[in-house]
Amino acid sequence: MTRPAFRTLPALLLAGAATLCCGTGAWAQANGGGRALAPGVKVEVAPAPGSGSAPAAGKVDETALRYYARIGDVERLEAEIARLRALDPGWEPPKDLFAPQPTAPGVDESPFWAQLSAGKVAETRAAIAEQRRKTPSWQPSQKLLQELDLAEGAGRLRSASDTKRWQDVIDAAAAQPEAVACNRLDNAWRLAEAYAELKQADRAFETYRTVVTTCPKAAERRDTIFKASRYLSPERLRELTALGATANPAAGEDYSTVRAVEAELETGRLLDRLGAAGAGAKAGALSEADRSRIEGIVREKQDADGAIALGWYFQRQKNYAEAQAWFSQANGWAPSDKAAEGLVLAYNGLGEKAQARAAAAPWKGKSSRIDQALKAVDPPRGPAGGSGRPSGPQGPSPLDRALARHDYAECLGIIRSAIARSGPTAALLQQRGWCLLEMKRPSEAEAAFAEAQVLAAREPAKGEPARSGSSGKGAASGLPQAATREQENVYGQAIARLTTGDVVGLTRDLPRANMTAAQKAEIRVALLATEANRALEDKRYNDVLRLLDARKALEPEPRNLGIVRGWALYNLMRYDEAYAQFKAIDDRLSTEDSREGLSITWKTIYHDW
DSSP states (O other), rough: OOOOOOOOOOOOHHHHHHHHHSSSHHHHHHTSSSSSSSOOOOOOOOTTTTTTOOTTTTOOOOOHHHHHHHHHOOOHHHHHHHHHHHHOOTOOTTTTTTTTOOSSOOOHHHHHHHHTTEEEOHHHHHHHHHHHOOOOTOOHHHHHHHHHHHHHHHHHHHHHHTTTOHHHHHHHHHOOOGGGGGGGHHHHHHHHHHHHHTHHHHHHHHHHHHHHHHHHHHHHHHHHHHTTTTTTHHHHHHHHHHHHHHHSOOOTTTTTHHHHHHHHHHHHHHHHHHHHHTOOOOOOOOOOHHHHHHHHHHHHHHHHHHHHHHHHHHHHHTOOOHHHHHHHHHHHHSSHHHHHHHHHHHHHEEEEHHHHHEEEEETTTOHHHHHHHHHSOOSSSSSSSSOOOOOOOTSSSSHHHHHHTTTHHHHHHHHHHHHHOOOOOOHHHHHHHHHHHHHHHHHHHHHHHHHHHHHHHHHOOOOSSOOTTTSOOOOOTOOOOOHHHHHHHHHHHHHHHHTOOOOHHHHHHHGGOOOHHHHHHHHHHHHHHHHHHHHHHHOOOOHHHHHHHHTTTTOOOHHHHHHHHHHHHHHHTOOHHHHHHHHHHHHHEEEEEEEEHHHHHHHHHHHHO
16 A cells, blocks of 8 residues: 655544544544644644543443534534444434533633634633633633644634745644644645645645545545646546545445546546637637547436536537537426526527527526527617626627626636736636636636635725626525625635535634625535535435434525435335425426435335335
């Protein structure tokens, strides 16, 4: 086995602490503990509360579980739930997990933990000092002091990373190696990024390699490879993927998702070239073999987004018949106004205006993109304008017209030319971020939003705040509170991080992120949905229901998550509830997914096989 080049750490983590770090007790036992991701630094980590000894027979020690619930550390809470279930498969999390618990006599540390969880590190230090002044005999717990030190070190690392002080990132990681570990994966990614930006490619690779060979979760390894794809060559990515799929396997982890990363990255590169070719870029022109390969992948995965991308590729080449076929395929796999928009314009290109209007009918008056597309079919009479929207096909600039056509490769080209002529602006870089997100290049998008944020802080105020969702990304449209330019950039970074799978870091950073309340709520809802889907993949069906219930309290449950809920109920053998769930969904709109759930549940209940 190829081992990371980092020095072995002499201080071993206790089994409980290692489990809480990385979520797999078997991995901790097999490896004798954990290791830091910064080279050549000794690490001493105290055990988490309640993890020092095994619970008595028939009794699970829930001390650590309640501790992490109290401080709101969702990632460690999930890891502790998994650890306790491994000890006692029949155990379930207590229903009063998040209810206030009676405290022992003395000083209640909960307010300090609450401040620390909210990112108020300096305020927490001050509050502890004030409490010690009032109660000289009191000493804060060692765990609180350790977490405070760790939060300060991690904060220095993230601040240096956000402002692109790459050497300071490396120095912060060396000074606080516990801040760069599997349970704080975002910091490890930032460290690797710092090495890469300083052209220390070998050290960047070693950092990524340490993650994919020591962090046991398949999702962590997969996400790390996606992060590394921004900096590593295809050859090194292949090496990283091979290591992530085979090194130090953990019980219960499915590494097939890691093995699939290479194909997904290659697909992404081909789709990028597809967009470039559609925009007329000579360097991005596709060979017949590459185009055929993309078409095969899209058909195999029934990838509606990929089919839409192919539709636009042919539409820009004025091959309207092929474009119409791919837009129709996308609409069949996953009906959407994006697919319908393409259909409208493809039919219009073929001169089949009646079919174009029919394709638009289900969305007419409900989707601005469809209403805009219909203007190409039936151009409005009289002078143009009146709506004030800059995104129509006859918009005032080439960039507006590119966005109206969803030509995101052209969007990047126009922005690149504008920056070359006049230099970067916060608005241009922000728009670049949205276009990169649409092209499924989230790591680059995150960097673009970060750069836009830095520039926005230097630029003078420009009057009205930015409108969320107005820059080519529709996820935040209709927000009741207008977002400032800075909030829009932070929100864009959050969407990018969510797309790359940075659930841990995003969950941690969300409470103190400078976003509107509606933007935060949207990200929180998306995080819960992501965790629910992962729980279903991991066969943690009670957790699926718990996470979906938490999400449902924030926002009505969409159809796809209703299907997830149905299968969680089914696998918990709550067949009557599962049948009722699938039937309610099927009654609203019958699809293959809902019919399959109904059929299988019915046959199970009545043994009708």
